[in-house]
Amino acid sequence: MTTLSETIRGINTGALRPSEVVAAALDRLDATETDIRAWVRVDRAGALSAARELDSHDSRGGRSDLSAEDLPLRGIPFGVKDIIDVSAQPTECGSPLRRGRIAAADAWIVDRLRQAGAIPLGKTVTTEFAYFAPGPTRNPHNLTHTPGGSSSGSAAAVAAGVVPLALGSQTAGSLTRPASFCGVAGYVAPVGHWPTTGITGLSHRLDAPGLIAATVDDLRLVQAVLSGTTTSPDADAPERARLRVWTATELGDVEQPMRDAVVRAAAGAGAAEADELGWAGRTPALVEAHATVMAYDSARALAAEAKKPGQLSEPLNELLERGRRTTDDDYHAALSLAAGARADLLAVLADADAILGPAALGPAPRGLAATGTPVLSRPWQLLGLPVLTVPGYRDAAGMPLGLQLIGHPDRVDRLFTIGQRIERHARETASPAGRATA
Amino acid sequence: MTTLSETIRGINTGALRPSEVVAAALDRLDATETDIRAWVRVDRAGALSAARELDSHDSRGGRSDLSAEDLPLRGIPFGVKDIIDVSAQPTECGSPLRRGRIAAADAWIVDRLRQAGAIPLGKTVTTEFAYFAPGPTRNPHNLTHTPGGSSSGSAAAVAAGVVPLALGSQTAGSLTRPASFCGVAGYVAPVGHWPTTGITGLSHRLDAPGLIAATVDDLRLVQAVLSGTTTSPDADAPERARLRVWTATELGDVEQPMRDAVVRAAAGAGAAEADELGWAGRTPALVEAHATVMAYDSARALAAEAKKPGQLSEPLNELLERGRRTTDDDYHAALSLAAGARADLLAVLADADAILGPAALGPAPRGLAATGTPVLSRPWQLLGLPVLTVPGYRDAAGMPLGLQLIGHPDRVDRLFTIGQRIERHARETASPAGRATA
Numbered sequence: 001m002t003t004l005s006e007t008i009r010g011i012n013t014g015a016l017r018p019s020e021v022v023a024a025a026l027d028r029l030d031a032t033e034t035d036i037r038a039w040v041r042v043d044r045a046g047a048l049s050a051a052r053e054l055d056s057h058d059s060r061g062g063r064s065d066l067s068a069e070d071l072p073l074r075g076i077p078f079g080v081k082d083i084i085d086v087s088a089q090p091t092e093c094g095s096p097l098r099r100g101r102i103a104a105a106d107a108w109i110v111d112r113l114r115q116a117g118a119i120p121l122g123k124t125v126t127t128e129f130a131y132f133a134p135g136p137t138r139n140p141h142n143l144t145h146t147p148g149g150s151s152s153g154s155a156a157a158v159a160a161g162v163v164p165l166a167l168g169s170q171t172a173g174s175l176t177r178p179a180s181f182c183g184v185a186g187y188v189a190p191v192g193h194w195p196t197t198g199i200t201g202l203s204h205r206l207d208a209p210g211l212i213a214a215t216v217d218d219l220r221l222v223q224a225v226l227s228g229t230t231t232s233p234d235a236d237a238p239e240r241a242r243l244r245v246w247t248a249t250e251l252g253d254v255e256q257p258m259r260d261a262v263v264r265a266a267a268g269a270g271a272a273e274a275d276e277l278g279w280a281g282r283t284p285a286l287v288e289a290h291a292t293v294m295a296y297d298s299a300r301a302l303a304a305e306a307k308k309p310g311q312l313s314e315p316l317n318e319l320l321e322r323g324r325r326t327t328d329d330d331y332h333a334a335l336s337l338a339a340g341a342r343a344d345l346l347a348v349l350a351d352a353d354a355i356l357g358p359a360a361l362g363p364a365p366r367g368l369a370a371t372g373t374p375v376l377s378r379p380w381q382l383l384g385l386p387v388l389t390v391p392g393y394r395d396a397a398g399m400p401l402g403l404q405l406i407g408h409p410d411r412v413d414r415l416f417t418i419g420q421r422i423e424r425h426a427r428e429t430a431s432p433a434g435r436a437t438a
Numbered sequence: 439m440t441t442l443s444e445t446i447r448g449i450n451t452g453a454l455r456p457s458e459v460v461a462a463a464l465d466r467l468d469a470t471e472t473d474i475r476a477w478v479r480v481d482r483a484g485a486l487s488a489a490r491e492l493d494s495h496d497s498r499g500g501r502s503d504l505s506a507e508d509l510p511l512r513g514i515p516f517g518v519k520d521i522i523d524v525s526a527q528p529t530e531c532g533s534p535l536r537r538g539r540i541a542a543a544d545a546w547i548v549d550r551l552r553q554a555g556a557i558p559l560g561k562t563v564t565t566e567f568a569y570f571a572p573g574p575t576r577n578p579h580n581l582t583h584t585p586g587g588s589s590s591g592s593a594a595a596v597a598a599g600v601v602p603l604a605l606g607s608q609t610a611g612s613l614t615r616p617a618s619f620c621g622v623a624g625y626v627a628p629v630g631h632w633p634t635t636g637i638t639g640l641s642h643r644l645d646a647p648g649l650i651a652a653t654v655d656d657l658r659l660v661q662a663v664l665s666g667t668t669t670s671p672d673a674d675a676p677e678r679a680r681l682r683v684w685t686a687t688e689l690g691d692v693e694q695p696m697r698d699a700v701v702r703a704a705a706g707a708g709a710a711e712a713d714e715l716g717w718a719g720r721t722p723a724l725v726e727a728h729a730t731v732m733a734y735d736s737a738r739a740l741a742a743e744a745k746k747p748g749q750l751s752e753p754l755n756e757l758l759e760r761g762r763r764t765t766d767d768d769y770h771a772a773l774s775l776a777a778g779a780r781a782d783l784l785a786v787l788a789d790a791d792a793i794l795g796p797a798a799l800g801p802a803p804r805g806l807a808a809t810g811t812p813v814l815s816r817p818w819q820l821l822g823l824p825v826l827t828v829p830g831y832r833d834a835a836g837m838p839l840g841l842q843l844i845g846h847p848d849r850v851d852r853l854f855t856i857g858q859r860i861e862r863h864a865r866e867t868a869s870p871a872g873r874a875t876a
């Protein structure tokens with residue numbers, strides 16, 4: 001994978017032109033897509049034309065009215081999960097019910113990246129309405145394994161080295177899980193921090209847009225562009241991180257290599273404190289409350305679609321049916337539980353920099369009929385906190401093992417600082433074959 | 439008013455001892471309280487004892503196990519709105535229904551300040567359950583005028599120079615309005631960013647804890663302590679601010695001196711852009727949606743109290759009755775409107791640093807039977823965004839005129855930077871009598 005930071009350096013020094021970067025992305029796409037199947041639609045002509053337009057802003061090219069500062073992502077091609085609108089292209093949401101539905105305008109997040117000089121290369125595969133029913137995408141690390149979902153195509157396209165950046169979203173574990181399975185870095189913004197305008201969602205209480213890139217460094221750069229911050233990467237770097245470690249074993253059978261990766265990451269973060277989180281007694285109820293809120297909200301968000309059950313998958317019909325059966329009282333009880341738990345966790349995070357835990361139960365499961373379980377994301381997505389998925393560790397077979405860092409919405413910078421340390425540690429302790437033996 | 443920053447400097451250089459600071463606060467309280475009536479209960483013995491304990495951490499005093507960095511607010515006395523728990527003291531919420539109800543533990547925000555070395559001096563007057571029915575507090579700038587509410591005592595105690603810091607909260611306009619009326623600085627944290635543990639609230643969707651201090655500089659310091667950030671105050675300081683100006687005239691009769699103050703502040707912020715916000719067509723519906731959500735949630739939060747209407751004020755009975763009549767559908771429609779508006783406003787704030795508008799329709803109205811209208815806060819509190827109230831401007835009679843800055847939850851630092859500029863401008867353009875002629 002070429003990183004976004006390397007590409008930007010190349011463009012800014014004049015060693016690379018945006019049109020060359022886009023052409024290389026298309027070449028790589030052609031070389032991998034038959035295997036990976038990450039893309040729903042590729043806008044070759046549009047992307048190349050936008051790139052050539054940006055070539056003329058080149059430092060060698062004469063036009064100097066727009067500087068690197070004005071276009072911090074100049075010439076960076078990116079993939080867009082197919083629940084997110086790109087102007088004049090269809091948003092099909094992985095469902096026949098939305099086939100050919102053309103978007104009138106860019107989603108906020110796409111518009112924002114375009115303004116920064118990035119170029120949408122095309123739409124990536126999503127599961128049906130970002131829920132469970134998988135698309136055709138395969139895991140680049142082993143084609144017989146799932147890439148995870150629902151942001152399947154975005155994670156796989158970055159992992160395959162086609163694009164240095166792709167957009168995803170998370171309602172349960174839709175970004176954290178595919179990032180972990182595909183060995184790439186993921187960032188889920190705090191719920192409500194970035195506009196979801198132009199994104200087909202399931203729950204306005206749970207949906208959050210997010211980013212997938214090759215490294216945490218890259219994510220940090222794009223996060224700053226989207227949040228409009230100018231804080232330098234090192235402005236907030238405590239010498240020693242204070243972590244709360246969450247083993248997650250109360251929620252499922254966390255595999256041994258993943259458990260090992262958590263322990264190694266805690267050491268790699270240079271943690272001054274790495275105490276047990278001590279929430280094992282609470283997360284099961286949060287998982288259940290998350291499922292209640294998601295079902296209730298989804299039934300309302302997809303009320304029109306619910307009238308055509310024959311065109312929906314069985315898991316989605318079940319979700320919507322559960323949502324219709326959920327009473328207002330149960331819904332409010334779940335939200336109330338969430339509010340209390342959020343307050344308590346924010347108090348924990350006032351004395352700690354982040355919660356470190358496994359991003360998934362283990363590496364990507366074998367098979368393409370399902371995308372794995374989001375159970376390890378549900379408690380935190382219910383609380384709406386920022387989540388960073390850190391890649392770098394692998395199991396003995398070379399399959400990626402992602403870790404998640406959950407942080408305080410006021411201190412996203414801190415989350416990135418710690419993620420970068422863990423990522424560096426994973427890289428430095430990788431075996432010569434490029435694999436960390438966990 | 440002595441500022442918090444000055445006091446901390448005095449303590450850190452050894453010129454002041456915490457016990458001297460607390461004793462001076464108590465003296466000032468005794469000299470002003472007969473007029474102002476800001477306090478429900480003062481913990482003289484507890485505060486003095488805590489201060490003497492902290493004296494021994496003095497740079498001159500020998501104990502060096504806790505540095506200024508460990509106790510960034512050492513010896514700072516603060517007031518606590520009487521809906522916020524202080525361990526072993528009653529939390530009476532301005533209501534006979536809660537008389538003598540002792541809190542078992544500190545609220546999160548009180549505990550956090552205590553850990554930083556600050557000292558709770560006592561409980562300040564709140565309106566009944568932080569809604570409309572006023573307590574006895576008077577405006578320090580003119581005793582015949584309301585201090586605003588519901589954080590009446592906290593705003594008045596800071597304005598009277600008793601404490602450099604006080605805690606408040608906001609569900610509609612409960613902090614922004616009294617800060618404006620009393621000529622002090624106010625900060626309402628983004629909804630959900632600080633735990634509300636130990637605070638008796640009305641709505642977990644709208645309630646936000648907040649701070650009142652003499653200056654924006656002081657607020658920034660305490661905000662950093664509470665959010666655990668270490669970013670330097672100048673880490674994020676754009677040369678020119680990009681403002682969206684909101685005249686608010688669609689929501690009420692904004693008085694001329696207040697309109698003038700907004701224009702002067704836009705200039706004082708060094709704004710490169712000061713475009714009209716252009717939301718006049720939208721805010722009335724947001725005000726209505728806010729009232730719907732607040733009523734619905736309050737009826738549930740105060741369900742036990744609602745059974746004793748004889749012990750509640752008429753306005754509160756009306757609010758709870760409205761809440762009981764509000765249907766689930768109306769409630770969800772209001773929340774849905776809020777979610778859409780929040781996304782749209784965040785998009786505006788991606789290209790602007792803050793929205794600048796009047797914090798209230800004008801200066802504090804005459805009379806103590808009502809606390810003024812929160813209408814100018816309702817739209818923004820519904821969206822859950824951070825709000826900074828900036829003092830400094832005054833009308834011809836010398837009554838304070840506060841401005842509000844509404845910002846992006848990812849860029850609270852930016853909000854403070856701009857607020858500090860406006861505050862400095864107001865100070866520099868004040869007439870020799872210490873009054874800006876607006």
